[in-house]
Amino acid sequence: MNGSDGTTTLARGGRVWRLAATGAALAVLGYGTVAGDDDLFPLGPMVQYAFSIPPDGEIHSLFLEADTAAGARVEVPIEPQYVGIRRAELEGQLGRFIRRPELLQQLAEAHARLRPHDPRLTALHVMTKVVTLRNRVPDRTYAQERVSWVVR
Amino acid sequence: MGGALTRWWFAPADPRRVTVLRRIVYLFLPLDMLLFTGSVLGHTQTASAYQPVLLARLLHLPGAGPVLVPALFAVVVVAALTAAAGRLPRAAGYTVAAGYLYWALLAMSYGKVDHDHLALITALWVLPTVTPGGGRQAAGWAVRCVQVAVVATYFLSAYAKIRWGGWEWPNGATFAWAVSRRGTFLGVFFAGVPNLLWFAQWGILLAETASPVLFLLRGRWLYAGVAFFLGFHLITWATITIHFLPHVICLTAFLPLERLGRRGPGPAAARQFSESALPL
Numbered sequence A: 001m002n003g004s005d006g007t008t009t010l011a012r013g014g015r016v017w018r019l020a021a022t023g024a025a026l027a028v029l030g031y032g033t034v035a036g037d038d039d040l041f042p043l044g045p046m047v048q049y050a051f052s053i054p055p056d057g058e059i060h061s062l063f064l065e066a067d068t069a070a071g072a073r074v075e076v077p078i079e080p081q082y083v084g085i086r087r088a089e090l091e092g093q094l095g096r097f098i099r100r101p102e103l104l105q106q107l108a109e110a111h112a113r114l115r116p117h118d119p120r121l122t123a124l125h126v127m128t129k130v131v132t133l134r135n136r137v138p139d140r141t142y143a144q145e146r147v148s149w150v151v152r
Numbered sequence B: 001m002g003g004a005l006t007r008w009w010f011a012p013a014d015p016r017r018v019t020v021l022r023r024i025v026y027l028f029l030p031l032d033m034l035l036f037t038g039s040v041l042g043h044t045q046t047a048s049a050y051q052p053v054l055l056a057r058l059l060h061l062p063g064a065g066p067v068l069v070p071a072l073f074a075v076v077v078v079a080a081l082t083a084a085a086g087r088l089p090r091a092a093g094y095t096v097a098a099g100y101l102y103w104a105l106l107a108m109s110y111g112k113v114d115h116d117h118l119a120l121i122t123a124l125w126v127l128p129t130v131t132p133g134g135g136r137q138a139a140g141w142a143v144r145c146v147q148v149a150v151v152a153t154y155f156l157s158a159y160a161k162i163r164w165g166g167w168e169w170p171n172g173a174t175f176a177w178a179v180s181r182r183g184t185f186l187g188v189f190f191a192g193v194p195n196l197l198w199f200a201q202w203g204i205l206l207a208e209t210a211s212p213v214l215f216l217l218r219g220r221w222l223y224a225g226v227a228f229f230l231g232f233h234l235i236t237w238a239t240i241t242i243h244f245l246p247h248v249i250c251l252t253a254f255l256p257l258e259r260l261g262r263r264g265p266g267p268a269a270a271r272q273f274s275e276s277a278l279p280l
Helices: A012-034 A087-092 A094-099 A101-114 B002-009 B015-035 B039-043 B054-058 B068-084 B089-108 B118-129 B136-165 B174-182 B185-191 B196-215 B219-240 B245-254 B267-275
Strands: A058-068 A073-076 A121-134 A137-150
Touching: A012 B002, A012 B118, A012 B136, A058 A087, A058 A101, A058 A137, A058 B174, A087 A094, A094 A101, A094 A137, A101 A121, A101 A137, A137 B174, B002 B136, B015 B068, B015 B089, B015 B118, B015 B136, B015 B245, B039 B068, B039 B089, B054 B089, B068 B089, B089 B118, B118 B136, B118 B245, B136 B196, B136 B245, B174 B185, B174 B196, B174 B219, B185 B196, B185 B219, B196 B219, B219 B245
Parallel strands: none
Antiparallel strands: A058 A073, A058 A121, A121 A137
């Protein structure tokens, strides 16, 4: 079986560096898992859906509303092809955007470049949809404005 | 001890499994860059949202720019297609590994890190280590690394759920949260079945914890184990549009891919296969 597949065994040096690389990667991944956070990507903890929501807790999700030059208030999807950023990314940086609302200017500019045929956005309102749960089942829904910005 | 460890990490594998895995991974990559990490294209519009993760800071990597992103895309795709064709496995392979890692860092440095890329990035770094005629141990190590990354993604996410969510995680409402935010028609339907999402949380936590069993399974049981996790990803895709495809394609490292493309394996080939010590 060896003939057509070349040599079967690796030279000692080949085994040593492979084990060393494996060990180093696993060590960082282990540290990331036990003590690290997302900053260690790609070797951080696997935190997808790792947070707990109490059975009577609240579900928060962001959405973006905008006033347009046409005088309407519309919902703008928080997607890269609309405003250059994903919803989860805006959520991950929400504190930063609340402290510095002027960062929203770039979202409006991205929208103008990415959707040139849509009406211009004159003001952005970052909203949170809050769903309250009762025994893991949605009970009540309402919206809250988190930060807004008048487009320059 | 050292002997057993070495035997496990270097359990010989058919180099043809790596050949097939290479084709799957490299041909998948352009799709991933357009569909799953395609936010990088949008990030060229939002420079102020660049919040580089540690590795990007250490390497002083610039954020997504209107020249950089198309250039990086072109380099990675050309190198990936070259490597998929079996040409320059080392040079093209490492170019893809480094270029795609930069791409992934750009995708994850704007406020949200995804966790479905560990196995894919691992595969990209180990595949170029297997050269034509490189031998069955070299192939075995590469296959093993991808398998370990796949299982680590499951097992460590079970650990993370307890670390971040606490022991109350399986009794919480995390799946209701997921369906509320991004549920499909099917997801909303399942959410309406009393307690189904609650039981599903227990099921997933237990399955992720048990995932290292994949290393112990052989033959039909291994296929069943792989099929179980494929089914899990299919359901999360159908209910909350989370597909984990970059990870799913790496699940195939558990399968005897070397049998693909072999025309009608005769009894001799089948016997040879059953006698080999593949890390199935």
